[in-house]
Amino acid sequence: xxxxxxxxxxxxxxxxxxxxxxxxxxxxxxxxxxxxxxxxxxxxxxxxxxxxxxxxxxxxxxxxxxxxxxxxxxxxxxxxxxxxxxxxxxxxxxxxxxxxxxxxxxxxxxxxxxxxxxxxxxxxxxxxxxxxxxxxxxxxxxxxxxxxxxxxxxxxxxxxxxxxxxxxxxxxxxxxxxxxxxxxxxxxxxxxxxxxxxxxxxxxxxxxxxxxxxxxxxxxxxxxxxxxxxxxxxxxxxxxxxxxxxxxxxxxxxxxxxxxxxxxxxxxxxxxxxxxxxxxxxxxxx
Amino acid sequence: xxxxxxxxxxxxxxxxxxxxxxxxxxxxxxxxxxxxxxxxxxxxxxxxxxxxxxxxxxxxxxxxxxxxxxxxxxxxxxxxxxxxxxxxxxxxxxxxxxxxxxxxxxxxxxxxxxxxxxxxxxxxxxxxxxxxxxxxxxxxxxxxxxxxxxxxxxxxxxxxxxxxxxxxxxxxxxxxxxxxxxxxxxxxxxxxxxxxxxxxxxxxxxxxxxxxxxxxxxxxxxxxxxxxxxxxxxxxxxxxxxxxxxxxxxxxxxxxxxxxxxxxxxxxxxxxxxxxxxxxxxxxxx
Numbered sequence: 001x002x003x004x005x006x007x008x009x010x011x012x013x014x015x016x017x018x019x020x021x022x023x024x025x026x027x028x029x030x031x032x033x034x035x036x037x038x039x040x041x042x043x044x045x046x047x048x049x050x051x052x053x054x055x056x057x058x059x060x061x062x063x064x065x066x067x068x069x070x071x072x073x074x075x076x077x078x079x080x081x082x083x084x085x086x087x088x089x090x091x092x093x094x095x096x097x098x099x100x101x102x103x104x105x106x107x108x109x110x111x112x113x114x115x116x117x118x119x120x121x122x123x124x125x126x127x128x129x130x131x132x133x134x135x136x137x138x139x140x141x142x143x144x145x146x147x148x149x150x151x152x153x154x155x156x157x158x159x160x161x162x163x164x165x166x167x168x169x170x171x172x173x174x175x176x177x178x179x180x181x182x183x184x185x186x187x188x189x190x191x192x193x194x195x196x197x198x199x200x201x202x203x204x205x206x207x208x209x210x211x212x213x214x215x216x217x218x219x220x221x222x223x224x225x226x227x228x229x230x231x232x233x234x235x236x237x238x239x240x241x242x243x244x245x246x247x248x249x250x251x252x253x254x255x256x257x258x259x260x261x262x263x264x265x266x267x268x269x270x271x272x273x274x275x276x277x278x279x280x281x282x283x284x285x286x
Numbered sequence: 287x288x289x290x291x292x293x294x295x296x297x298x299x300x301x302x303x304x305x306x307x308x309x310x311x312x313x314x315x316x317x318x319x320x321x322x323x324x325x326x327x328x329x330x331x332x333x334x335x336x337x338x339x340x341x342x343x344x345x346x347x348x349x350x351x352x353x354x355x356x357x358x359x360x361x362x363x364x365x366x367x368x369x370x371x372x373x374x375x376x377x378x379x380x381x382x383x384x385x386x387x388x389x390x391x392x393x394x395x396x397x398x399x400x401x402x403x404x405x406x407x408x409x410x411x412x413x414x415x416x417x418x419x420x421x422x423x424x425x426x427x428x429x430x431x432x433x434x435x436x437x438x439x440x441x442x443x444x445x446x447x448x449x450x451x452x453x454x455x456x457x458x459x460x461x462x463x464x465x466x467x468x469x470x471x472x473x474x475x476x477x478x479x480x481x482x483x484x485x486x487x488x489x490x491x492x493x494x495x496x497x498x499x500x501x502x503x504x505x506x507x508x509x510x511x512x513x514x515x516x517x518x519x520x521x522x523x524x525x526x527x528x529x530x531x532x533x534x535x536x537x538x539x540x541x542x543x544x545x546x547x548x549x550x551x552x553x554x555x556x557x558x559x560x561x562x563x564x565x566x567x568x569x570x571x572x
Contacts, residue, residue, distance in 0.1 A: 029492060032492075032496050033492055033495045033496050033500065034500050035500075036496045036497070036499055036500070171550060171555065171556040171557070172556070173556075175556075176556055206315065206318075206319055206554055206555055207555055207556070209319045210318050210319045210322045210531065210555070211322070211531065213322055214319065214320050214321075214322070245496065245497065264457060268492055269457065269492055269493055269496070270457040270458070270459075270461075270462055270493070271457070
């Protein structure tokens with residue numbers, strides 16, 4: 001813990017946020033803006049990035065290992081800022097964490113965006129932009145229909161878009177064309193609300209908003225999740241009582257310097273020192 | 287005009303936007319997002335940047351020269367995306383442009399933000415972050431009080447902040463400290479609404495929002511101006527009737543390459559080719 005004192009009051013403990021890489025930093029960005037009094041601990045499992053093509057059982061094990069590390073560092077709540085990890089591991093993580101002495105809550109993406117989109121749409125036609133894997137999982141479709149069966153979800157897979165953004169090409173011709181193509185079916189379906197179903201996509205939000213027009217509401221994971229985290233902390237009486245700003249720190253399993261450089265662009269805020277961390281292996285029951 | 291056909295329908299003409307440099311690109315950013323069907327022509331007078339320390343009469347002449355150039359390129363409306371030029375030249379530009387055959391509207395910053403801030407505040411305590419020159423001009427104070435005399439404006443001059451942002455240091459320690467210091471008097475005055483009175487400041491908006499807390503509403507020039515431009519176009523029946531996106535082009539009086547590089551960070555959107563332009567001298571009556 002690098003000499004950081006551990007507060008005995010659970011309200012003073014940090015919120016743990018994790019992702020397979022830097023994408024989840026767009027979620028942390030929103031959390032930092034909306035919950036300035038909290039401390040945050042972000043873990044990027046960059047050594048094993050990306051999770052997208054991995055088997056669910058493997059992702060489940062990785063997520064359990066990360067959760068143990070964040071728990072060891074006294075996180076009071078966990079946020080899964082990763083679509084793949086949410087789909088593969090949220091239920092098992094939740095079971096696991098409810099067995100700890102704290103009875104830790106684990107919040108993931110997908111459901112908060114689904115809720116916000118359903119609460120926003122007037123036409124009942126919601127669009128979704130996501131990776132092919134996320135679209136194929138039908139996770140957003142199920143989440144939306146569970147909240148309101150009278151809503152239609154128009155899912156548009158965007159192959160390569162997250163990689164284009166991560167490579168720093170979000171403003172070049174290839175990116176513009178990729179985004180423009182993705183907008184065509186959303187225009188045709190006349191969606192009034194569009195979910196950004198990948199944590200990389202907030203970096204192209206202005207371009208998307210311009211292409212979709214000002215009457216379309218964009219729903220991102222970070223904005224939707226921040227609200228749920230706030231609710232969860234209030235319900236559990238876990239809000240940090242401090243008046244000033246909290247601090248935020250970074251852990252990653254891969255190269256710390258590369259994380260710092262790439263991360264600043266995703267966080268869109270000052271990014272302090274990054275600590276390299278080795279995760280302990282965890283057995284996950286089949 | 288590089289071969290661009292001039293539409294005979296005035297609705298098809300571009301909106302002219304100008305500034306002394308790249309700061310106004312944060313205003314153009316909002317215009318591109320909120321008015322995607324319009325064409326835009328942005329002129330940065332980078333050869334004579336910055337306007338801040340110049341005499342009003344000189345700024346008046348520069349603005350008249352820019353307006354003539356944009357008029358020559360058939361702008362249907364002018365936006366002054368520059369605090370110094372708005373303070374020094376808006377009234378005389380308006381007089382000059384109303385004499386053209388089109389009866390061209392010229393919209394500037396300051397008044398739209400003042401209106402939005404007064405419409406937003408509940409406590410009646412509005413904060414202002416701006417350059418020392420803008421604060422000393424009392425332009426925002428006058429604009430706010432003209433709309434509602436029962437409101438208090440707490441103006442905080444931020445020496446050096448625009449230069450720090452322009453130098454690309456918006457996330458380093460010096461920037462963080464500068465912004466943190468600026469927030470102290472706003473906290474003490476318990477403002478619930480804060481005007482970003484400089485076109486550079488939207489680049490640090492997330493950091494500011496975090497420091498001021500989620501209950502404070504930030505009002506930027508771009509967002510406020512975009513609404514007024516929309517009203518003006520509607521009133522004059524000048525909205526572009528096209529369905530798809532318009533285009534946007536760039537002119538600058540200084541080095542086109544430097545403008546392109548710096549500009550991309552301020553526009554936060556793809557920035558196409560930049561044309562160097564020499565402005566013709568204009569006589570301004572004393």
